[in-house]
Every structure is written in C-alpha cells, then in structure tokens.
Amino acid sequence: AQSVTQLGSHVSVSEGALVLLRCNYSSSVPPYLFWYVQYPNQGLQLLLKYTSAATLVKGINGFEAEFKKSETSFHLTKPSAHMSDAAEYFCAVSLPRSYGKLTFGQGTILTVHP
Amino acid sequence: EPEVTQTPSHQVTQMGQEVILRCVPISNHLYFYWYRQILGQKVEFLVSFYNNEISEKSEIFDDQFSVERPDGSNFTLKIRSTKLEDSAMYFCATGTGVNTEAFFGQGTRLTVV
Numbered sequence: 001a002q003s004v005t006q007l008g009s010h011v012s013v014s015e016g017a018l019v020l021l022r023c024n025y026s027s028s029v030p031p032y033l034f035w036y037v038q039y040p041n042q043g044l045q046l047l048l049k050y051t052s053a054a055t056l057v058k059g060i061n062g063f064e065a066e067f068k069k070s071e072t073s074f075h076l077t078k079p080s081a082h083m084s085d086a087a088e089y090f091c092a093v094s095l096p097r098s099y100g101k102l103t104f105g106q107g108t109i110l111t112v113h114p
Numbered sequence: 115e116p117e118v119t120q121t122p123s124h125q126v127t128q129m130g131q132e133v134i135l136r137c138v139p140i141s142n143h144l145y146f147y148w149y150r151q152i153l154g155q156k157v158e159f160l161v162s163f164y165n166n167e168i169s170e171k172s173e174i175f176d177d178q179f180s181v182e183r184p185d186g187s188n189f190t191l192k193i194r195s196t197k198l199e200d201s202a203m204y205f206c207a208t209g210t211g212v213n214t215e216a217f218f219g220q221g222t223r224l225t226v227v
Contacts, residue, residue: 034215041220042220043118043218044157044207049215090157092157100147100209101147102147102159104156104158105156106155106156107156
C-alpha cells in the first residue's frame with residue numbers, strides 16, 4: 001500500500017520569500033506523484049506531476065518539485081511567494097496500473113504575508 | 115477550458131434519505147472517480163469507474179454507495195441511506211487514461227442532519 005505524509009499542516013511565508021512544502025511518500029513500487037492546489041471554495045487543480053521522466057518537474061504558477069528516490073520525497077518549491085499562492089496544497093501518489101487511484105496527504109495550508 | 119461540473123454545489127439531507135450526486139465529465143474522458151473530504155481530514159478515494167464498471171473501490175465504498183453512468187454523459191454517486199458521518203465534500207474527477215492526471219470538479223458539499 002502507498003501513503004503520503006506532508007510535514008506541516010500550516011506554512012506561513014512572507015511575500016517574495018521561498019516557498020517549501022514537504023512531501024514524503026511510501027510505496028512498494030516506483031510511484032507517480034502529484035501536487036494539487038485547492039483555493040477556497042474551489043476544486044483541486046493540478047500543479048505538477050512526476051511520472052518517471054525527469055526528476056525535476058516544473059508546474060504552473062512558477063512551482064516546481066524534485067523527485068528524490070533516496071529520500072522518498074517530492075517537495076514543492078517556489079522561489080518567490082505571491083499573495084495569490086495562499087491556498088491548501090495536497091501531495092498525492094498513485095501506482096502504475098492502479099486505474100488512477102490517488103492517495104492524498106493531509107494537506108498544507110500556505111499563508112502568505114505582505 | 116473544459117471542466118468537470120458537479121451538481122448540486124451543496125446538498126442538505128435528512129439522515130436515512132437517499133442522495134444522488136451528479137457529475138458531468140470532460141467529454142473525451144474515459145476514467146471516472148469519486149473522492150470525499152470530511153472536514154479537516156484528507157481527501158479519500160472512494161471508487162474508480164471505467165468501461166461502465168467499477169475498476170477499484172475503497173473500504174469506505176460499502177453497499178450504501180453505488181455509481182453509474184445512466185445516460186452516457188452524467189456520472190452519478192448514490193448514497194442509499196445517508197448517515198451523519200457521510201457529511202463531507204464529494205469530488206468527482208475524470209481522466210483520459212491510467213496514470214494521467216485527474217481533473218477535479220468543484221465538489222458537492224453534503225450535509226446530513
């Protein structure tokens with residue numbers, strides 16, 4: 001079975017500061033990994049995904065994540081936070097041939113201060 | 115941009131009543147999913163549906179739950195006899211293939227009273 005742990009349920013940064021949201025996974029086989037963002041009263045929007053190609057993945061809105069097999073991590077970063085980045089972020093894992101079933105982490109709420 | 119549409123956005127129902135949550139997938143998508151998020155908890159997988167049958171389901175998806183695609187367009191989740199603990203946000207998601215990204219709808223907030 002696979003699982004995802006997001007370290008820190010709340011992260012607060014200043015506008016312009018580095019954003020780092022942590023995600024560690026557990027999987028018996030090489031997984032596919034995803035980051036989703038949820039703005040208030042909206043659905044989940046895909047930020048980026050890793051599906052066994054390049055380990056450094058670039059997504060929308062300036063976000064990127066690096067797959068590190070040795071650390072079983074897939075941390076999400078953005079060099080400079082913007083007020084509009086305030087949202088809840090979810091890391092998720094799926095397994096090959098799993099019909100797309102996603103297992104989510106518990107989410108990290110990002111707050112951006114002026 | 116194509117999107118997954120869910121109706122209603124909010125449903126209040128009495129315990130023991132049946133509810134049907136509806137989803138209109140993106141038109142060329144073949145894989146369909148339901149997830150739920152109880153307030154303050156993780157988003158949890160309920161069921162996946164492909165080729166008019168359930169391909170995988172979680173332990174949450176018991177006999178009280180069913181899914182179908184009644185008319186080839188809508189994808190529905192039925193809860194036969196709702197319980198208080200069924201109160202949650204229910205998300206429909208659809209995709210073009212296995213291990214491609216899932217596109218999520220905005221959710222239906224179900225409140226059981």
